[in-house]
Amino acid sequence: xxxxxxxxxxxxxxxxxxxxxxxxxxxxxxxxxxxxxxxxxxxxxxxxxxxxxxxxxxxxxxxxxxxxxxxxxxxxxxxxxxxxxxxxxxxxxxxxxxxxxxxxxxxxxxxxxxxxxxxxxxxxxxxxxxxxxxxxxxxxxxxxxxxxxxxxxxxxxxxxxxxxxxxxxxxxxxxxxxxxxxxxxxxxxxxxxxxxxxxxxxxxxxxxxxxxxxxxxxxxxxxxxxxxxxxxxxxxxxxxxxxxxxxxxxxxxxxxxxxxxxxxxxxxxxxxxxxxxxxxxxxxxxxxxxxxxxxxxxxxxxxxxxxxxxxxxxxxxxxxxxxxxxxxx
Amino acid sequence: xxxxxxxxxxxxxxxxxxxxxxxxxxxxxxxxxxxxxxxxxxxxxxxxxxxxxxxxxxxxxxxxxxxxxxxxxxxxxxxxxxxxxxxxxxxxxxxxxxxxxxxxxxxxxxxxxxxxxxxxxxxxxxxxxxxxxxxxxxxxxxxxxxxxxxxxxxxxxxxxxxxxxxxxxxxxxxxxxxxxxxxxxxxxxxxxxxxxxxxxxxxxxxxxxxxxxxxxxxxxxxxxxxxxxxxxxxxxxxxxxxxxxxxxxxxxxxxxxxxxxxxxxxxxxxxxxxxxxxxxxxxxxxxxxxxxxxxxxxxxxxxxxxxxxxxxxxxxxxxx
Ligand SMILES: Cc1ncc(C[n+]2csc(CCOP(=O)(O)OP(=O)(O)O)c2C)c(N)n1
Ligand SMILES: [Mg+2]
Numbered sequence: 001x002x003x004x005x006x007x008x009x010x011x012x013x014x015x016x017x018x019x020x021x022x023x024x025x026x027x028x029x030x031x032x033x034x035x036x037x038x039x040x041x042x043x044x045x046x047x048x049x050x051x052x053x054x055x056x057x058x059x060x061x062x063x064x065x066x067x068x069x070x071x072x073x074x075x076x077x078x079x080x081x082x083x084x085x086x087x088x089x090x091x092x093x094x095x096x097x098x099x100x101x102x103x104x105x106x107x108x109x110x111x112x113x114x115x116x117x118x119x120x121x122x123x124x125x126x127x128x129x130x131x132x133x134x135x136x137x138x139x140x141x142x143x144x145x146x147x148x149x150x151x152x153x154x155x156x157x158x159x160x161x162x163x164x165x166x167x168x169x170x171x172x173x174x175x176x177x178x179x180x181x182x183x184x185x186x187x188x189x190x191x192x193x194x195x196x197x198x199x200x201x202x203x204x205x206x207x208x209x210x211x212x213x214x215x216x217x218x219x220x221x222x223x224x225x226x227x228x229x230x231x232x233x234x235x236x237x238x239x240x241x242x243x244x245x246x247x248x249x250x251x252x253x254x255x256x257x258x259x260x261x262x263x264x265x266x267x268x269x270x271x272x273x274x275x276x277x278x279x280x281x282x283x284x285x286x287x288x289x290x291x292x293x294x295x296x297x298x299x300x301x302x303x304x305x306x307x308x309x310x311x312x313x314x315x316x317x318x319x320x321x322x323x324x325x326x327x328x329x
Numbered sequence: 330x331x332x333x334x335x336x337x338x339x340x341x342x343x344x345x346x347x348x349x350x351x352x353x354x355x356x357x358x359x360x361x362x363x364x365x366x367x368x369x370x371x372x373x374x375x376x377x378x379x380x381x382x383x384x385x386x387x388x389x390x391x392x393x394x395x396x397x398x399x400x401x402x403x404x405x406x407x408x409x410x411x412x413x414x415x416x417x418x419x420x421x422x423x424x425x426x427x428x429x430x431x432x433x434x435x436x437x438x439x440x441x442x443x444x445x446x447x448x449x450x451x452x453x454x455x456x457x458x459x460x461x462x463x464x465x466x467x468x469x470x471x472x473x474x475x476x477x478x479x480x481x482x483x484x485x486x487x488x489x490x491x492x493x494x495x496x497x498x499x500x501x502x503x504x505x506x507x508x509x510x511x512x513x514x515x516x517x518x519x520x521x522x523x524x525x526x527x528x529x530x531x532x533x534x535x536x537x538x539x540x541x542x543x544x545x546x547x548x549x550x551x552x553x554x555x556x557x558x559x560x561x562x563x564x565x566x567x568x569x570x571x572x573x574x575x576x577x578x579x580x581x582x583x584x585x586x587x588x589x590x591x592x593x594x595x596x597x598x599x600x601x602x603x604x605x606x607x608x609x610x611x612x613x614x615x616x617x618x619x620x621x622x623x624x625x626x627x628x629x630x631x632x633x634x635x636x637x638x639x640x641x642x643x644x645x646x647x648x649x
Contacts, residue, residue: 034509034581057479057515058446058507086445089481124365124417126428128444297647301428302417303365305643 002185006148007177009155010040010116014078016187017162018048021076024162027054027063028080028117037082038118038177064090064115068097071113071167078162081117084133084171090115091136098167099142114161118174119147120211120262121299124306130299132263137169138240138272144168144193145240149214151181153237156191164193173211196243198250202232205256205320208247208273210235213260213292213311220316229324239269247273248281255286256323260316265293287323292316331548332541335608337383339617341540342603344379345596346621348399351408352571354625355398355415359575363633364415367444368429371399373570376595377502378403380543381470381563384551390438390460390469392453395430396502396569397442400472405437408628418635425638426646438467446507447473447480450499454486457497457560468554469497476507478521487562491528494559498550501564502537508573509581522564530560537565538595541602568593 004012017024030037032045032055045053056063060081067077081087087094094115101109121130138145144166148154154172161168199214200221209217214235221231234250236242251257257277259270270291277289295309321327333341352370359368371378374396382391382403393400401411406422414421415429422434430444440456443449453471460467477483478501490497501521505512512519525532531553535546543565550561568590572579579587603609 030509033514037508055510055514057510058476059479059481061481089445089448124428125367126431126444127426128430129367295643297644300426300638300643301366301414301423301431302419302425302638302642304637304640305417305426308640308643 001182003180004151004183005177006151006154006172006179006181007038007040009151009183010158010172011042012183013155013158013162014041014044015047017159018044018052020187023074023076024078025052025054025075026078026080027056027067029056029058029082031055031080036080038174041080060086060089061093064093065097067113068093068101068111071111072101072109076112076162078114078116081115083129083174084117084119085129085131087115087117087133088136094137094143094167094169095140099140102166103142110165111167112165114158114168114170116158116170117172118177119171120173120175121310122174124301124303126301127298132261132294134169134171134239135263135268138269142167143240144238146170146193146238147210148172148237149176149211149235151179152183153191155183156189157193157237160190160193163190168193175212191237193238194241194243195238196234196236196246198232198246199235200231200233202230202254204230204254205258205324206232206234206250206254207258207260207316207320208234208236209260210237211262213262216311216313217260217316219313220320223313224317224320227326229320229326231320242272244276244280248277251277251281252284255284257285257289258292258316258319258323259289260292260311261294262311263294264296265291266296268293287325290319290323292319331545333383333544338603338608341379341383341544342599342609343617343621344383344403345375345599346618347408347624348375348379348402349596350621350625351402351412351628352398354629356571356575358415358629365417366428367395368575369396369573370571370575371396371569373590373594374502374504374537374567375399376540376543376599377500377537377565377567378472380540381498381500381547384547385468385470388438389467390440390453390456392440392449392456392469392471393432393442394449394472394474394477395442395444395446396474397432397472398429401432401434401439401442404434404439406434406439408624409631412628412632413635416632416635417637418632419638419642420631420635424642426642447477447482449473450477450483450486451489453497454490454495457490457495458493460496461493466555467496468551471497471499473499473501474507475501475503475505475512475521476510476515479515487524487528487530490560491530494557496554496557497560498547498554499560499562501562503564503566504569506569506573506582520564522562525562528562530562532562532564534564534566537567538593538598540595540599
């Protein structure tokens, strides 16, 4: 085990997979000469050269399509979106080509591509640069969607994504690049896609959260412990395919659920999670599932409005108390 | 050769000073954590928006870029309300909800700065289409960068404007870099204006720091658009003095490159031109520079003492 940042863990995953499989290559804006806008690709150009670390013009639709074409004939591209907001420019290629080619071709083609980069709100970057982009992708059959929350997960999941034969949308967290954690050194360490993890054991209520909201949930759980409420926290890690059994297992144990997500609530991740909990574990519930979400509005720029729109530790605590019918402070 | 009138020339000169002073102040406020976010400053490039916008009427339209404070000020925006927006205050043009990358001023035809590179150009073509349909004689200017020139949106916009003969002027502020990537890495060849021929429109590459030369080219483009002769692709060669965004240490650029461009600063060059023509006396210059400085001080103080948006504003304006 080594302690490293989330950013370094991603870099190590890329480096190891580039070494392991010569079909893997990285393509995107500023990934080479500049070592990455967020330095995730630091040093890769130096080690692997310009044929495998490809700097592009500002052309998201173009270079995503290029990645898809290369993947269709056997390469394994890792496409970097400088921030995931710009993947909207490439949405047609991702949804209409990458996601559907296996199906449309009756299984002749597969598209082993990873589309990765930072997503989610950061600090006062305003409406076009603060989006929880996973919602645009997890609806689409044919795509796998990953949101890693820790350095070890970032590494293990990215390696699995690169080795996967399907298109994987891998959305990192801009605000987590600097967090540190223990990461296994074994070059064959991977974390399977589609596996959730229980981050914290508890008895009274299950909170489901990932990336930034996971950390708010952990803080909330510490504070609630003092009020006598024991919180279990499940991090889905992969949003599609979702590890339903792990979540249902936790619900059967605690009988109360709060889902926390940064994005707007309408048709958000919490909608889907509460739907399958209702379908599969209705009789186990002692309270309706609560969702803590961003407001149903674009992200405002002003600091006070951004704070008002964003779910917080306090909002998670309030939701937990509600599902527990507790009236803490 | 079309020359600016004295009024136009002094307006351009003043606007260049205003943009420079304003952007330098924004840099200070960013460093002091009074202004957050991604801030892209236009120091070194002031001549381009100042000159082009001096040719526009109030009801003409401008589609701005992420490096757009100068474009917005040049179109006539009040420094107070631009600064207040950057501070995220209720008195800003967008009530504090837009910020640097989403700065709109409808009354002045400012369609917005845009955080998505290239995305402003099809929108600019859309306002030009509306002007053509309604026969209003309005011209739309779509600003973009050398990096934006390679987006699909830019190609689509240029072709649409050309094939429909729309009243639009595409102004490429070619500062030789897209973020940290030099032009030679992202584009084959050294002329974006040369692409105009393939789209079937006029294309001109001009020294963007040479105000009279730029004025001449821009005046022809604006007149052509206004008189129904269709779009022009005007490429103004210039250079940004500061980082891509505030906080960028600029390790990817040679220092002498920056020094060489500083020596080509448009402001003293145009001052010399004005003085040579007897349009600017030394005391007038001093007064003008002092007035601009006072205006920026006033804008900053206004922003500082302006209120935050009311919390309800977070959920307002989602729909019309
Ligand atoms: C579609 C899209 N891709 C990437 C970015 C990130 N980005 C912001 S500014 C920029 C460079 C733009 O270069 P250029 O058009 O030359 O304008 P300049 O910054 O030089 O004024 C990039 C890549 C973005 N905002 N939008
Ligand atoms: Mg540029």
